[in-house]
Amino acid sequence: MSLLLFLKDVLINPMQVGAIAPSGPDLARVIVDTAQIEVGHTIVELGAGSGSFTREIVNRHPDNRLFAFEISLRLGDELTKRFPSANVVVAPVEDLPKVAPAIGLRQIDRIVSGLPWALWSDERQSAIFDALLPFLAPNARFVTFHYVHSRALGRVRGTRRLLQERFAHVTNSEPVWSNLPPAYVHIAENPRSQTQAFAESR
Numbered sequence: 001m002s003l004l005l006f007l008k009d010v011l012i013n014p015m016q017v018g019a020i021a022p023s024g025p026d027l028a029r030v031i032v033d034t035a036q037i038e039v040g041h042t043i044v045e046l047g048a049g050s051g052s053f054t055r056e057i058v059n060r061h062p063d064n065r066l067f068a069f070e071i072s073l074r075l076g077d078e079l080t081k082r083f084p085s086a087n088v089v090v091a092p093v094e095d096l097p098k099v100a101p102a103i104g105l106r107q108i109d110r111i112v113s114g115l116p117w118a119l120w121s122d123e124r125q126s127a128i129f130d131a132l133l134p135f136l137a138p139n140a141r142f143v144t145f146h147y148v149h150s151r152a153l154g155r156v157r158g159t160r161r162l163l164q165e166r167f168a169h170v171t172n173s174e175p176v177w178s179n180l181p182p183a184y185v186h187i188a189e190n191p192r193s194q195t196q197a198f199a200e201s202r
Helices: 001-014 025-035 052-060 073-083 093-105 122-135 146-152 157-166 194-201
Strands: 042-047 067-069 087-089 108-113 136-149 167-172 183-190
Touching: 001 183, 025 052, 025 108, 025 136, 025 146, 042 052, 042 122, 052 067, 052 073, 067 093, 073 087, 087 093, 093 122, 122 136, 122 157, 136 146, 136 157, 146 183, 157 167, 157 183
Parallel strands: 042 067, 042 108, 067 087, 108 136
Antiparallel strands: 136 183, 167 183
16 A cells, blocks of 8 residues: 555655655665664654655664654555554654654654655755754764665765765765665764854855
C-alpha cells in the first residue's frame, strides 16, 4: 500500500516528492550508519515519504525520539499506522518553529533527510535550513542524499554551498550504486550559529 501511495504522490506532486522510486534498503542503511545515532539522541526525519528511512531508524534505534516530517497527508497517515512509536508531523519543514512547542521538540541531535534538494531553489533550501538551525545541538549531524545523476548535472553545488555556510564540516560518502537511482550521502557536522552562518554567506 505504501508504494502505491508513494507513486500516486509522485504523479500529483513531482516537485515535492522528487524521486521515481522509494529509497532502497542499502541507501537507508548507509543514511542511518552515517547519522551515527547514539542513545538519547532526538532525531528529526525530513520528507519521510514511504518510510524507507523511518523503518531503518525505528528498527535500529527503537528507544530514540523520532519526529518524522511529511507534507503529504496520505503518506503521513500511512506512516502513523506503520510506525506508532514515531511522532509523525504532517507539515512543511519550514513550519518547524511554529509546531515545535506543540509537539515537544526542543533540541535536535540528528537530522535524516529525504527531501529533493536538487529540485528546489536556493531560497527554499535556505528557508528550511534556517528553520532547523536554532534547534540544532552543538554536535548535531545532518545527513541527506543526492542522486549521482544530479551531481553530474551540476544541481548539487548549491545545496553543498548552503550546507557549508551553516556547518563547519561537510563531506560525502561513496556512491550507493545498488540504489535506484544510484545515490550518495552528504554529511554535515557542527552547526554554526545563525549569526555566523549569515555573516559567512555575505
